[in-house]
Amino acid sequence: MPRTPRHRVPRRLKATLLASAASAACVCLLAASAPPAPLGVGDRLFPYLGNPGYDVSAYDLSFAYSGDNAKPLQAVTTIDARTTRTLESVNLDFTHGTVESVEVDGAPAAFAFAGEDLVITPRTPLPEHRRTRITVRHTSNPVPEKGRDGGWVQTADGLAMANQADVAHLVFPCNDHPSDKAMFTIHVTAPEGYTAVANGLPARTARTREATTWTYRTQHPMATELAQVSIGRSTVLHRPGPHGLPVRDVVPAKDRAALEPWLAKTPDQIAWLEDKIGRYPFETYGVLMASAKTGFELETQTLSLFEKDLFTDAAYPKWYVESVMVHELSHQWFGDSVSPRTWSDVWLNEGHATWYEALYAEEKANRPMEARMKAAYGASDGWRAAGGPPARPKAPKAGEKISIFRPNIYDGAALALYALRQEIGKPAFERLERAWVADHRDGTATTADFESLATRIAGRDLSAFFQAWLYGEKTPPMPGHPDWKQAPPQKSVKSKK
């Protein structure tokens, strides 16, 4: 899905220190240590995302919503992590909010911003292999910075979230990289008349006369980019999915009747995908139909975000809308349950989601996969030139709204999967797909992992095949279709994924 690219300019150290009595001690500590600097986990496409030295096991997020979606939310983020080495300071990714205080293991800690990192200095260094709890009291600003959208999306009646790929840390302090998945508990307090829903299952609801606090918990680890919080004048609709899976949808209350025919399709779509690739990987699913102009849909875990207009604008054909629903649903396996280890592996998300989107259109709407792939083949060299080969996408450019989400990782990557099916045959390809989501469930995986599983299942060396299809500057010949040629790109329906 297209996102505004991130342009990270490290700001001069801003010594924002707590106003509490403890701050004097923190100033000394900060002065004694090295100047804070933004760090990353070495992602080729987003060098400052994520942070080394610790592994987050759980986030506990609390947001207080005032009823005005242009006002910063008061928030508390608590992070449970385990250090992987001795840390004199801990970097979290965070920007676009103010920080009131930070505690590490219950004691006030000094903090400063460096680029888009919040650098925290505990009173004493954290030893390696130790559990630690970091609590940050902060604000979360839902008004986008000029030229940079996300993670909050302002809707007609409240807020939703769209953090992919690199903007969760505009909402809450975190280790903002899919290689560090964690459990989430999310609390939202909102005034009378609003309903809040987040990833996972509801845990409890506490009402006072003026406000309600909802608590949701994930039952599986989740990447920060997949967090979802919906606050609106919404209705939550419940229906059974396959084998008793609870399906719940979140829609604007006034549009409930008009949207119902679309919502009713989800259980059958889940059953269709389970038949192809195995059991749905999470505790619940549903769609969030938001009154917002995002220009994309997003596979937020257990609750995919859609623009409501996709379902009400007659310009989109029915088969297309359904296949986009299946696209986001299939991401729950490909991208959410199995997350990319780095953003260069994102073709494994989008290539597979596009694959099942196309397969659904073939089986349910008589739109042959082969015709779509032939058209993709014709455009593929152009996509590679513009966006890089599928497994080595070009970095986002400043001012480029689509970030890394270019055709090379959508139909360009689905084309590589089609070539693989041509190369190893349909039965082996289908075994590979099932094994992939089973073997890496709740984890992260790389392109090399996919290559080695395919090699094992096919029972032969595929290194030259993958090198050419995933990393080549030009599109290789299509196995079984020597007549396919490069052609000028064809116009397709308006793309919204």
Ligand SMILES: [Zn+2]
């Ligand atoms: Zn997608």
